Amino acid sequence: MLITPHIHCFGLVFIPSENSGRPGRPDLSHSGGSLNRFRTGEKGPFHTTTTLLQHYYDITTQMYDLAIPYYYDATTTLLRHYYDAITKTATNYQPKRKAAAQMTEEERLKQKKKAEANKALMEERRMKVAAQKAKKEGEMDEEAAAWKAEEWK
Incomplete structure (x- = not known):
């Protein structure tokens, strides 16, 4: 997605243009599916954090489209690290809860x-x-x- 910057009274605002799609853009949904749950509207214990990560991921993607690759690479690596840690916690959290519910x-x-x-x-x-x-x-x-x-x- 191409983003065109516009000056606004509150600062720089990014507005997506008609041409969208940039091949090779990394997808964070590979690491456990929390973003997929977010996209379908399912709310779990990590919904807020996942929403925040999605927001930051969208911003870094816009930065890459504005040709700031160094910022994008560093931030995306950091976000992927946090996202993997949160997803791992989410997947560790759910089975324990299910096991307690299924106890005889x-x-x-x-x-x-x-x-x-x-x-x-x-x-x-x-x-x-x-x-x-x-x-x-x-x-x-x-x-x-x-x-x-x-x-x-």
């Missing part, structure tokens, strides 16, 4: 019992540590009292 009642009960057992074990350990700490403090207090008594004599 028996598995939920097993997890609940395991969590209660772990909680009881941790409480028991805390009690042991507290008892040891109290014992240690008690011994230190006796030693300190004996030392003070000797010092005062």
Whole structure:
């Protein structure tokens, strides 16, 4: 798409011309399909970020059409890096959520019992540590009292 710059009271405005299409323009939708979801209107947890990346990608594409290739290359590389990271996070996020939704009642009960057992074990350990700490403090207090008594004599 060819972009023609126009001066506006708010600054430089880019208006697309009738001739569109530039072969060889990289497509960011290769890395996971979030842009495809964005284009179809499906909203997920990463919709806002994907929209923002699409906006920046469109700007860098316009910059390339204005023959600023160095800016375009550096920015597109950075955007592709962030886009891949976000898409990877999105694909890692979805299966965990689905797995939790598909869990059977028996598995939920097993997890609940395991969590209660772990909680009881941790409480028991805390009690042991507290008892040891109290014992240690008690011994230190006796030693300190004996030392003070000797010092005062």
